[in-house]
Amino acid sequence: MKLSPREAEGYFAKPDANKTGLLIYGADAMRVAHKRQQVLAALLGSGAEEEMRLSRMPGGDLRGDPALLLDAVKAVGFFPGPRAVFVEDTTDTAAPAIVAALEDWSPGDAQIVVTAGQLKPSSKIRKAFEAHPATYAVGIYDDPPSRAEVERVLAQAGVQNIPNDAMSAISELAVGLGPGDFAQTIEKLSLYKRGDTSELTIEDIDACAPRSTEAVVDDVLNVVAEGRAGEIGPMIRRLQAQGTNGVTLCIGATRHFRTLYACASDPGGAAQGIGKLRPPVYGKRRDRILRQAQGWGAPKLQTALTVLTDTDLSLRSAGQTAPAMALVERAMIRLAMLARSR
Numbered sequence: 001m002k003l004s005p006r007e008a009e010g011y012f013a014k015p016d017a018n019k020t021g022l023l024i025y026g027a028d029a030m031r032v033a034h035k036r037q038q039v040l041a042a043l044l045g046s047g048a049e050e051e052m053r054l055s056r057m058p059g060g061d062l063r064g065d066p067a068l069l070l071d072a073v074k075a076v077g078f079f080p081g082p083r084a085v086f087v088e089d090t091t092d093t094a095a096p097a098i099v100a101a102l103e104d105w106s107p108g109d110a111q112i113v114v115t116a117g118q119l120k121p122s123s124k125i126r127k128a129f130e131a132h133p134a135t136y137a138v139g140i141y142d143d144p145p146s147r148a149e150v151e152r153v154l155a156q157a158g159v160q161n162i163p164n165d166a167m168s169a170i171s172e173l174a175v176g177l178g179p180g181d182f183a184q185t186i187e188k189l190s191l192y193k194r195g196d197t198s199e200l201t202i203e204d205i206d207a208c209a210p211r212s213t214e215a216v217v218d219d220v221l222n223v224v225a226e227g228r229a230g231e232i233g234p235m236i237r238r239l240q241a242q243g244t245n246g247v248t249l250c251i252g253a254t255r256h257f258r259t260l261y262a263c264a265s266d267p268g269g270a271a272q273g274i275g276k277l278r279p280p281v282y283g284k285r286r287d288r289i290l291r292q293a294q295g296w297g298a299p300k301l302q303t304a305l306t307v308l309t310d311t312d313l314s315l316r317s318a319g320q321t322a323p324a325m326a327l328v329e330r331a332m333i334r335l336a337m338l339a340r341s342r
Contacts, residue, residue, distance in 0.1 A: 026140030059090030202283025246324030
């Protein structure tokens with residue numbers, strides 16, 4: 001049977017130990033592995049591997065030894081409790097062994113948990129799990145995590161006392177990070193707040209969030225928008241050393257200044273305009289954007305966007321010979337000087 005994303009989230013948290021098996025597939029191996037870890041932990045509890053209640057095997061091994069899976073499913077364990085056989089990185093070459101194990105499965109056997117990459121609807125493995133009355137098939141896609149999923153991760157980590165603005169910031173972080181990085185960030189946040197019963201703040205989240213290249217780009221753009229021309233060169237050298245190219249930086253700058261313009265050009269003023277941004281911004285970042293928008297004003301921001309558009313066209317021109325980062329650095333310094341003009 002197929003499970004929808006909403007149904008799957010509930011099943012991953014409370015899997016049915018009496019079912020025959022579960023197939024988890026998707027293009028993102030990290031997301032698939034994250035869900036597989038969740039469902040096996042919920043199904044088997046702690047100590048499953050030490051008690052030999054969990055068997056693992058690569059899907060590729062089943063092509064040369066089709067009986068390997070069925071033998072593991074039928075094996076009698078030494079310890080009481082639910083058992084599972086986990087088959088990873090499976091392709092359709094393992095389909096005959098998996099189909100045979102599903103057909104011969106009987107109550108008391110180990111549950112069969114299979115993971116695979118992206119499977120077409122015509123896949124034999126996918127068809128077998130979708131058609132079987134006692135198995136489930138779940139496709140994992142690159143969709144942002146739901147509010148319920150974010151709350152589950154927070155609850156498991158013991159992070160409590162979360163006001164609405166902090167929850168919104170965490171949800172935004174979950175969209176920007178992969179599932180593994182997000183789980184690690186929440187674990188770090190849990191340790192950071194250990195013994196602290198006060199409300200979770202935006203500052204707490206910022207202190208634990210990973211510093212990516214995108215965050216360093218944001219630092220450069222804030223320096224430019226605040227007119228600190230002398231700091232631009234060293235920061236651009238740092239970005240260049242990390243592999244950021246001129247076009248990426250120019251696109252980021254255009255996005256940032258469009259955000260400022262959306263705030264500054266609002267009929268109700270920048271303070272009202274910033275409340276209309278989607279996704280919303282919170283905490284110190286909100287205050288900083290508001291200050292920048294108010295300091296620039298809509299007319300100067302129009303000029304800034306023109307400078308960035310001209311720079312972008314130069315970077316993409318077939319006849320351009322000047323170093324891309326040098327062009328972007330010159331545009332950034334020009335914008336910083338414009339920010340300080342009256």
